[in-house]
Amino acid sequence: MEFILKNKISQLNKLADMLKIFCAENDLPDNILFDLNLSLDELVTNIISYGFDDNKEHDINISVEKIENGVEIKLEDDGAEFNPLNENDPKIGAALEEMEVGGLGIYFVKNKMDEIHYQRQLGKNIIKLKKKL
Amino acid sequence: MQFSEERTEKFYVLNAGGRLDASTSSSFEEKLTSIIDSGEKNILINFKNLDYISSMGLRVLLQAAKKIKSNQGTISICDMKDNILEVFDIAGFTQVFQIYKSYNEAVS
Structure with a gap:
């Protein structure tokens, strides 16, 4: 399955x-x-929130394919370079006062997906994910 | 999202249903903030009809928990579906919030 999301947060419903x-x-x-939705939601929310500093409409291309033992996903956007694998994991198990709100989204993706690959190619971010079944 | 509110002997209860993500988290934040600002100290969020939560929902809960703690209050949560409870667990939130399996267990 292939589909395109625009860089608007309301597109999470379409996702x-x-x-x-x-x-x-x-x-x-x-x-x-639930796991596919959470992982894609976190990545798409990041792209929409931080990827673009013009006010133009952009496409986020998504493909989701069932393979023999899992699901393969590809996300492509022309936003600012962002490698989610470079994000530090949040402090888990810290006291309430020390807990921080940032970084949880990517941490969920790492937790829910079995493979995450990132490449920057011809001005585009390409993220490939695999979820084993 | 859908919201309703009620008062029990122990808690001020916020029933929150639907999907809690980046497109709905601001309405959830407004609801929760207005309840905290009205001076309620023991808030129970009933997630019985919540189908989905992302990190944006957790962000609102964490900020609310910090805010109410500075007023010597607490936020409890009940009736989470398994998928949602698992997200709480991954994030370490099950140690920060008082979690009840069911509404009845919370209010009894």
Whole structure:
């Protein structure tokens, strides 16, 4: 399945709808839908929030494919260079006062996905994910 | 998201349902902040009808927990679906919030 999201936060609804269709078509259970949705949501939210400093409309191209033993995902955007793998993990298990709100999103992606690859190519961020089933 | 509020003997309860992500987190934040600002000290968030949460939802909860702690109050959460509880667990939030399995367990 391939689809395009615009760089508007309301597009998270479209993302959820498309993944629901994908999981229904491939007989994937609700917990897999949740993990795919969470991982893509966090990456797309980052791209929309920090990727662009013009006020123009941009495309985020997404493909989601069922393979023999899992799901492969590719995200492509023409925003500012951002490698999610360079993000530091947040402090987990810290006291409330020391807990920080940043970094949790990427931490979820790392936790939920089995493979994450990043490359910057021809002015685009390309993120490839794999979730094993 | 859908919200409703009620008062029990122990808690001021915020029922929050639907999807809590970057597109809805500001309405959740407004609700929660207005309850804290009104001086409530024991807040119970009932997530029985919450289907989804992202880090943006956790961000709001963490900020609210810090704010209410400085007023000597607490936020408790009940009735989370398994997927949502797992997200709380990964983030270390199960140690920061009082979590109840069910609404009845919380209010009894």
